[in-house]
Amino acid sequence: MDAIGIEERVAKYGTRSIKKAAKLRGLKLAASMVDLTTLEGKDTPGKVASLCQKALCPHDPELGVPQVAAVCVYPAMVKHARKALGSDTVVRVASVATAFPSGQAPLKTRLAEVKAAVADGADEIDMVINRGAFLSGEFGVMQDEIRAVVEACGQATLKVILEVSELETYDNIRAASFLAMRVIREGDFIKTSTGKTSLNATLGNNQVMIEAIRDYYLDTGISIAMKPAGGIRTAKQALTFLIAIKETLGDAWLNHSRYRFGASALLNDLIRQIEKEKTGAYQAPYYFSEATESY
Amino acid sequence: MTSLAEKKLPRVSARSGRPAPELIFGDLWEFDPSPETADPKLKTRYDLFIDGQFVAPKLGKYFDSINPASEQKLAEIAQASAADVDAAYQAAKAAYDNVWGKLPGRERAKYLFRIARLLQDRAREFAVAETLDGGKPIKESRDFDVPMAAAHFFYHAGWADKLDYVAPGRKVAPLGVVGQVIPWNFPLLMLAWKLAPALAMGNTVVLKPAETTSITCLKLAEILQDAGLPPGVVNFVTGAGDVGAAVLNHPIPAKIAFTGSTEVGKIIMRSLAGTEKKMTLELGGKAANIVFDDAPLNQAVEGIVNGIFFNQGHVCCAGSRLLVHEPVAEQVLTKLKNRIKVLRVGDPIDKNTDIGAINSKEQLQKITAMVASGVKEGAEMFQPACRLPAKGFYFRPTLFSGVSMSHRIAREEIFGPVLSILTFRTVDEAIERANNTAYGLSAGVWTDKGSRILKMSTELKAGVVWANTYNKFDPASPFGGYKESGFGREGGRQGLLDYCKLS
Numbered sequence: 187m188d189a190i191g192i193e194e195r196v197a198k199y200g201t202r203s204i205k206k207a208a209k210l211r212g213l214k215l216a217a218s219m220v221d222l223t224t225l226e227g228k229d230t231p232g233k234v235a236s237l238c239q240k241a242l243c244p245h246d247p248e249l250g251v252p253q254v255a256a257v258c259v260y261p262a263m264v265k266h267a268r269k270a271l272g273s274d275t276v277v278r279v280a281s282v283a284t285a286f287p288s289g290q291a292p293l294k295t296r297l298a299e300v301k302a303a304v305a306d307g308a309d310e311i312d313m314v315i316n317r318g319a320f321l322s323g324e325f326g327v328m329q330d331e332i333r334a335v336v337e338a339c340g341q342a343t344l345k346v347i348l349e350v351s352e353l354e355t356y357d358n359i360r361a362a363s364f365l366a367m368r369v370i371r372e373g374d375f376i377k378t379s380t381g382k383t384s385l386n387a388t389l390g391n392n393q394v395m396i397e398a399i400r401d402y403y404l405d406t407g408i409s410i411a412m413k414p415a416g417g418i419r420t421a422k423q424a425l426t427f428l429i430a431i432k433e434t435l436g437d438a439w440l441n442h443s444r445y446r447f448g449a450s451a452l453l454n455d456l457i458r459q460i461e462k463e464k465t466g467a468y469q470a471p472y473y474f475s476e477a478t479e480s481y
Numbered sequence: 482m483t484s485l486a487e488k489k490l491p492r493v494s495a496r497s498g499r500p501a502p503e504l505i506f507g508d509l510w511e512f513d514p515s516p517e518t519a520d521p522k523l524k525t526r527y528d529l530f531i532d533g534q535f536v537a538p539k540l541g542k543y544f545d546s547i548n549p550a551s552e553q554k555l556a557e558i559a560q561a562s563a564a565d566v567d568a569a570y571q572a573a574k575a576a577y578d579n580v581w582g583k584l585p586g587r588e589r590a591k592y593l594f595r596i597a598r599l600l601q602d603r604a605r606e607f608a609v610a611e612t613l614d615g616g617k618p619i620k621e622s623r624d625f626d627v628p629m630a631a632a633h634f635f636y637h638a639g640w641a642d643k644l645d646y647v648a649p650g651r652k653v654a655p656l657g658v659v660g661q662v663i664p665w666n667f668p669l670l671m672l673a674w675k676l677a678p679a680l681a682m683g684n685t686v687v688l689k690p691a692e693t694t695s696i697t698c699l700k701l702a703e704i705l706q707d708a709g710l711p712p713g714v715v716n717f718v719t720g721a722g723d724v725g726a727a728v729l730n731h732p733i734p735a736k737i738a739f740t741g742s743t744e745v746g747k748i749i750m751r752s753l754a755g756t757e758k759k760m761t762l763e764l765g766g767k768a769a770n771i772v773f774d775d776a777p778l779n780q781a782v783e784g785i786v787n788g789i790f791f792n793q794g795h796v797c798c799a800g801s802r803l804l805v806h807e808p809v810a811e812q813v814l815t816k817l818k819n820r821i822k823v824l825r826v827g828d829p830i831d832k833n834t835d836i837g838a839i840n841s842k843e844q845l846q847k848i849t850a851m852v853a854s855g856v857k858e859g860a861e862m863f864q865p866a867c868r869l870p871a872k873g874f875y876f877r878p879t880l881f882s883g884v885s886m887s888h889r890i891a892r893e894e895i896f897g898p899v900l901s902i903l904t905f906r907t908v909d910e911a912i913e914r915a916n917n918t919a920y921g922l923s924a925g926v927w928t929d930k931g932s933r934i935l936k937m938s939t940e941l942k943a944g945v946v947w948a949n950t951y952n953k954f955d956p957a958s959p960f961g962g963y964k965e966s967g968f969g970r971e972g973g974r975q976g977l978l979d980y981c982k983l984s
Contacts, residue, residue, distance in 0.1 A: 188949055191780025201620055203515035203832040211510055397779050400504065404815065407502040428510070433823040437509035 187356035187394065196389035199429045209425070210463045216424040217244065217456045218252040219442045220449055221280055221413065222477070224259060225381065231266040234259055238270035240477035241277045245457045249464065254453065255442040256280040256310060261303040268307035280310035280345070284335060287349070287380035289314040293331060300338040311335070312345040314380060315362065317352045325365055333369040345375035345413055348395075351385040356394045363398035367410050373443065377413040381448065386416025392427060396434045409438070415448025421459040424452055450477070506822045515832045517619045521610035523696065526557040529565055529719060530702040532572035533712025539564045544720075546696060549616035550829050550838040550873040558695045561718040566727040569687045569716035573658045574733055576713030577685040582655060584683070586642040593638035593680060595708040596701075600631045603704070607697055609830070611669055614696040616838030616874070617792050618829045629954060630673035633972070636956035637677035640977060644682065647974055653981040655683030656759065660734035662725045664741045665691035665840050666795040666896075671740055672698050674956070674971050676715060679738075682980040687716045689728045691741075693841050695719045726752075734758060736980070740797075743894075743920075743965045761969025761979050763797065763961055765894040766922030768943065769915035770800030770951060771905075774808045776927035777949070782816045785900070788925060788951035790824060790878050793836055794898040795844075797966070798923035800951055802891055803902045804911055810904045814882055817900075821878045822865045828873075836898060839874040848876050848897030855881050855890040860901070886917060894920070908933065912940045921963030925951045944970075 204212055222241045224233065237257055244251045256278040259267050264281045271277055281303040285291035291299075300311055313335045319327040336344055346366040350359050366376050376395055378387040392414045399410045412431075418424055424447060431439050439445050454474045462468050526543065528535040542560035547553060561569075581589070600607065604627045611622040644653050659679045663671040668690055679686050690698035698717055705715055718724055722745075729737050729749055736759040739749055743764040753760055770788050772781050788800030805813050829837030839845040856862055860881040869875040876898055884891050884901040891901045905911040915924055924943040926934055938946040944962040947953060954960070959970035969979045 188777035188780040191777060191783055191949070195780070195783050201624070201832070202512070204512060205515045206513040208511060208513040215510065400819075403502055404504070432510055433506075436504040437507045438505050440509050 187360055189356055189390075192356060192390050192393055196393050196430065199389060199426050199433070202426070202429050204425050204429070210460065212425045212428055213421055213456050213460045213463070214250070214252055215440065216421065216428060216447065217453060217460070218255060219446050220254040220453050220456075221256045221258045221415070221446050222254045222453060223257070223381070223415075223448055223450050225282060225286075229260060229263055231263070234263045234266045235270040237477045238267055238277075240453070240475060242271065242275065244453060245461075245474065249457070249460060251457055251460055253277050255446055258282065258312065258448065260286070261299055261306070261308075264303050264306040264308045278309040279307055280312055281308040282312040282380075284313040286312070286314055287382040289316055293334065297334055297338045300335055304338070304340055304342050308342055310343040310345060311339050312347055312377060314347045314349060315366065317349055320353070320358070320362055320365070329365050329369055332366055336370055336374075343374060344370055345377045346370060347377045347380055347415075349380055349383065350378050350391045351383045356390070359391060359394045360398050363395050364402065367398070367402050367408075370410065372408050373411060375411040375413045375446065377415055377448065379416045381416030387414030387418055387448075389426060389430060392430055393434070396431060396439075400435055409444065411444045411446070412439070413446040413448055418447055418449050419451045419455065421452070421455045424456065504819055506819075512833050514828070516828070516830045517605075517609055517612075517623070517832055519605040519609045521613055522606055522700075523556055523610060523613075527559060527695065527699040527719070529559045529561055529569070530699060530705075530715075530717040531565070531569045532716065533706065533710070535702070538562060544692070546614060546693065548613050549693075549840055550613075550870070552872055552874075555613055556696060558692070558699075558719050561720045561724045561727075563727045566687070566718050566724060566731060569718050570658060570660075570731050570733040572713035573685040573687050573716055576711055577655075577657055580711045581685050581714045582657070582683055586644055586681075586683070589680060589683060590638045590641035592708055592710050593634050593641060593677060596704055596710070597631045597634035597638060599704045599707055600627070600634065600701070604628070604631070607669065607700060610700055611697050612829045612837070615665060615668055615694045616829050616840050617795075618834040618837040619832055620834070621792060626667060626670050629956075630669045633670070633673040633677045633956045637681035637977070641681040644977070644981075647977050648983055652984050653682070654984065656735040656980060656982060657684060658734050659684045659686050659736045659738060659980065660728045660731065661686060661688040661738045662728055662741065663688065663690055665694040666792060666797070668694035669697040669701065672701060674976075675738055675740070678971070678976050679980050680714065682977060684736075684980055685714045687718065687728060687734070689718050689720070689725050692719070692721045729753070736760065738969070738979075739763070746967060759979075761961075761971075762967035763969070763971060764922075764965060764967040765920055766797045766799065766962065766966050767802055767892065767894055767918045767920045768798055768800045768923040768925065769802045769804050769918075769941075770925035771804045771911050771915060771927065771937065772806060772809070772813060773926075773928040773930075773933065774806040775929040777929070778809060778813060778816060780949070781927040782813065782820050784925065784927065784949070784951040785817060786820050786824070789900045790821070790836055790898050791952050793839055793876070795840060795896055796952070798945065798952065798960075799896075800923075800925050801895060801900060802915075802918075803900055804905050804914055805902060806911075807904045807906050810902075814880070814902065817880060818863055821880065824865070824867075824878055826867050826875060826877060827870055836878060839876050839897065842874055844896065845874040845876060848895060848899065851890060851893065851895045851897070852879055852899055855884070855888065855899075855901070858888050858890070860884045860888055860890060886914060892918065908936070912937065916940075916942045919965040922961075922966035923947070
């Protein structure tokens with residue numbers, strides 16, 4: 187990998203100019219891909235219920251903002267989220283598990299956490315990889331652990347968080363992407379970060395991972411999905427990430443079963459921009475309901 | 482790490498015989514038009530710029546300049562005659578003898594700084610004018626041509642009062658009047674990188690832009706007026722080849738600087754043989770872009786695309802021959818195909834356009850003929866299925882694989898968005914193939930190995946060798962060729978030395 191080359195490539199996405207109908211379509215598409223997230227020590231069943239309400243009905247239905255893809259919560263909150271969303275909904279319940287965000291717990295504990303979350307009604311599990319094992323060259327250990335989590339997931343979709351900021355280099359990110367992709371199933375995700383470190387999803391990291399997904403797909407025919415998480419707060423950023431997908435992976439990845447945004451503040455900015463496209467004017471922030479703090 | 486990731490891939494599709502997986506680049510999320518709206522402030526008629534004034538041509542003739550993207554007329558341009566060229570040279574000589582040649586360097590620098598600043602002030606207007614006149618995408622004229630033109634004026638403004646240090650231990654003096662002829666691929670940039678060193682060194686200039694792209698040159702004349710440049714220091718004469726010949730063969734100029742085709746370069750050399758005139762020529766190229774198996778392939782693909790499709794391939798240093806190491810040839814070709822499927826060909830004034838219009842009908846015909854010869858000689862062609870506008874001159878980005886060294890498309894300069902792909906096995910073979918050309922302007926090397934980069938840059942007979950990147954320019958970096966790509970350098974200290982007498 188050549189860092190300068192990657193950054194030059196992604197800079198070109200930023201020069202794309204998205205206007206009018208294309209902008210509106212892009213904004214709605216992005217909204218449908220949001221994993222509305224709250225991952226705080228102070229989360230309560232009430233707060234999670236409010237998040238779920240926001241997920242089901244992000245804004246005035248007249249505006250036509252789609253429901254988000256999922257809500258993402260800690261395992262202890264899964265049953266509350268399940269209850270708030272009900273069983274008859276397209277919005278999925280995602281839960282971080284495996285001793286998120288550090289992953290520093292015995293494998294047995296981590297697997298038990300995954301199973302508990304699935305039993306409580308989680309449709310999707312966001313796991314963290316064993317960065318320690320990866321960085322010390324024990325790729326087999328890291329890969330075996332992911333394989334074990336795949337089994338523990340059962341029917342649930344798995345998202346493998348690489349925690350890119352701890353992997354340091356683009357080469358490591360690509361290598362870790364491949365190690366993960368070889369043991370997860372078609373439709374499972376690789377994900378940039380936990381959102382708990384200083385540097386989260388960037389266009390560069392996103393590019394390295396979606397190129398890995400592309401190369402893996404062209405070689406094996408297996409489509410892996412992608413989720414950048416953390417740090418994507420504005421509609422403009424989200425559109426730029428979508429352009430990266432459009433030009434690297436193509437149309438088949440432009441939907442919420444292949445691409446997600448792990449974010450919370452992003453949703454309101456998307457709605458604000460959609461409202462602006464409709465009315466021609468920006469509305470004051472207090473017109474948009476808050477459900478979480480920024481992530 | 483990368484090799485670990487890539488080498489263990491199971492090639493399921495190849496083994497099972499299923500059709501290979503394909504990516505879909507369709508119109509699920511199509512972009513709306515996004516034209517740049519700045520006013521190019523064009524006049525309906527442009528006269529010659531002689532002795533600080535716009536003057537009508539003596540014979541009163543004008544020709545049309547069209548927008549190659551729509552074939553619509555943009556403006557009328559004066560058709561200069563030999564008498565006009567003579568008037569321009571007389572003005573340049575008078576300005577050199579009476580004003581410019583006597584002005585101290587620090588005073589000349591002020592004018593150059595002023596020109597650079599005024600050009601920056603009007604950057605968007607110039608970018609739009611450049612795109613309308615030449616067909617290049619607005620994102621290139623906005624992000625490359627205009628800023629780079631200003632950068633050349635700034636850089637040489639900095640030199641103008643430091644010329645005592647440009648050739649340590651020797652004295653430099655201006656040559657006098659210089660005649661310059663420039664091509665249509667980078668009208669404003671070529672103008673800037675020819676004018677700036679000449680003026681910094683204390684010469685005066687008569688310059689002829691290409692007939693299809695005279696507008697930004699004449700717009701720059703407005704800036705020269707606004708900057709208060711003394712009359713006659715810079716003169717612009719417009720027209721076709723006959724005007725160029727008059728500029729080159731006039732007795733006054735002490736030096737001729739030409740950028741253009743090798744064919745015309747040879748004619749110029751013949752006509753100047755035996756005269757006292759100094760000469761620099763920057764001519765064609767057929768650059769090799771060499772990709773080794775240890776290169777960062779995804780980034781190399783980006784560099785290859787930038788190398789050949791930048792400015793529709795109308796670049797003398799375009800990486801038009803791709804030499805790929807055999808083990809990765811297949812992989813690189815697949816990646817290239819997927820990459821060029823998302824290049825957006827269309828109206829150059831749209832901010833999302835990657836490949837704009839071919840500069841003229843003649844050039845389009847030339848490219849079409851060369852591509853036909855590639856098909857006829859048995860190379861395998863790939864073009865993405867993009868829609869082209871109904872009017873205007875457009876050509877799809879084109880890849881040729883299975884090209885051999887004897888194919889015309891591997892030997893002759895196409896000057897269009899056409900890439901010929903060849904393979905090699907060893908470093909020595911790569912060098913031999915890269916150097917097996919009449920040209921020698923530029924080359925690219927893609928490898929992870931520093932020692933190999935150094936070896937290649939020594940062995941490749943090319944004026945510029947880019948390593949793990951392509952088409953990077955800077956006013957401080959000299960640019961020029963070997964063999965039939967010409968001689969003399971432009972930019973940097975070396976470029977200045979070509980505009981002075983050393984003693």
